[in-house]
Amino acid sequence: MSDSKPNLYGMERQELGSALEPLGVPGFHAGQIFRWMYRRRVLDPERWTDLPKPLRERLVSLYRVEPGTVSGTASDDDGTIKYRIDLSGGGQVEAVFMIQDGRVTLCLSSQVGCALGCSFCLTAKMGLMRNLTAGEILGQVHLLVQAGEIEDAPCNIVYMGMGEPLHNYEGVAASIRLLTDPEGVGWSRKRITVSTAGMVPGIIRLAGEPVRPMLAVSLNATTDAVRNQLMPVNRKYPLTALLDACRQFRLQSRDALTFEYVLLAGVNNSDADIRRLAKIVRDHRAKLNLIPFNPVPGWLAYECPDDDRVREIRDNLLELGVPVSVRWSRGRNARAACGQLAML
Numbered sequence: 001m002s003d004s005k006p007n008l009y010g011m012e013r014q015e016l017g018s019a020l021e022p023l024g025v026p027g028f029h030a031g032q033i034f035r036w037m038y039r040r041r042v043l044d045p046e047r048w049t050d051l052p053k054p055l056r057e058r059l060v061s062l063y064r065v066e067p068g069t070v071s072g073t074a075s076d077d078d079g080t081i082k083y084r085i086d087l088s089g090g091g092q093v094e095a096v097f098m099i100q101d102g103r104v105t106l107c108l109s110s111q112v113g114c115a116l117g118c119s120f121c122l123t124a125k126m127g128l129m130r131n132l133t134a135g136e137i138l139g140q141v142h143l144l145v146q147a148g149e150i151e152d153a154p155c156n157i158v159y160m161g162m163g164e165p166l167h168n169y170e171g172v173a174a175s176i177r178l179l180t181d182p183e184g185v186g187w188s189r190k191r192i193t194v195s196t197a198g199m200v201p202g203i204i205r206l207a208g209e210p211v212r213p214m215l216a217v218s219l220n221a222t223t224d225a226v227r228n229q230l231m232p233v234n235r236k237y238p239l240t241a242l243l244d245a246c247r248q249f250r251l252q253s254r255d256a257l258t259f260e261y262v263l264l265a266g267v268n269n270s271d272a273d274i275r276r277l278a279k280i281v282r283d284h285r286a287k288l289n290l291i292p293f294n295p296v297p298g299w300l301a302y303e304c305p306d307d308d309r310v311r312e313i314r315d316n317l318l319e320l321g322v323p324v325s326v327r328w329s330r331g332r333n334a335r336a337a338c339g340q341l342a343m344l
């Protein structure tokens with residue numbers, strides 16, 4: 001990774017064209033390179049056989065094509081695998097491969113660490129080190145697809161790993177363009193979910209994108225007082241502003257919105273909380289994912305309500321007309337569960 005040559009991996013089509021133009025490379029070759037890297041997932045320029053050999057040799061001497069490398073894994077019995085990835089630009093993140101009922105979901109990181117400081121999240125303990133580039137985000141997909149040998153399986157992508165995706169708007173938006181470009185990876189935008197802690201300007205901007213992913217909002221509280229305590233971002237963008245932005249996103253995209261709600265015993269799981277939660281979710285015609293908190297003893301001071309209380313909350317919400325599902329923890333033993341990713 002010490003190679004200082006520019007990295008072709010992560011460049012969009014136009015960017016590739018502009019980078020190669022000074023070398024006298026015709027524009028259509030940029031399209032061929034784009035397809036080799038993202039559609040065919042072949043990253044060795046020597047194997048880009050529809051390019052003239054002298055051009056391939058030049059590319060090898062002038063550029064690198066690096067998605068990052070896997071430097072460690074941890075597995076859980078439920079099929080969840082957490083990958084530690086050395087980034088092409090230096091540093092490390094974690095990404096998670098999950099499989100349930102034959103459906104594969106890849107959970108991607110968008111930043112090394114996170115600046116948002118949510119009090120129930122292990123990643124927050126790292127602080128923010130840097131944003132990932134589009135290539136470093138897409139590289140996680142490349143590496144996990146390769147390691148899991150799932151070339152032909154349609155995957156769901158969730159931006160729920162380390163970092164707040166809308167705090168790295170440019171990198172995340174570019175990675176979504178590469179994932180959805182029919183000449184690139186070519187996956188449906190409906191299989192891609194960006195999860196935000198409530199970056200209101202980012203939600204509004206995302207609503208105006210020509211290719212929009214699905215949106216999940218990590219809500220976790222129904223009053224500003226509790227949300228301020230759990231998620232400092234709420235002091236800047238309080239609930240009213242956040243819910244207005246959600247409404248705008250839904251109206252513009254016409255896609256269903258998802259709220260995520262981490263259940264913390266004695267903090268946000270009273271009957272009054274649940275009634276307010278039901279109202280918010282119904283008002284936004286959204287879906288709700290309840291996430292029983294994944295304890296990290298020694299690091300985070302919260303506890304999870306017991307399983308009976310979680311089921312009771314789910315049943316109450318169903319009775320109140322809320323489409324709700326419980327995300328029973330996956331990958332807990334590999335410390336790959338929600339809120340447990342951190343290079344600590």
Ligand code: SF4
Pocket residue numbers: 114115116117118121122123124161162163164197339
């Ligand atoms: S929950 Fe998400 S936004 Fe909050 S600190 Fe953790 S990674 Fe950042």
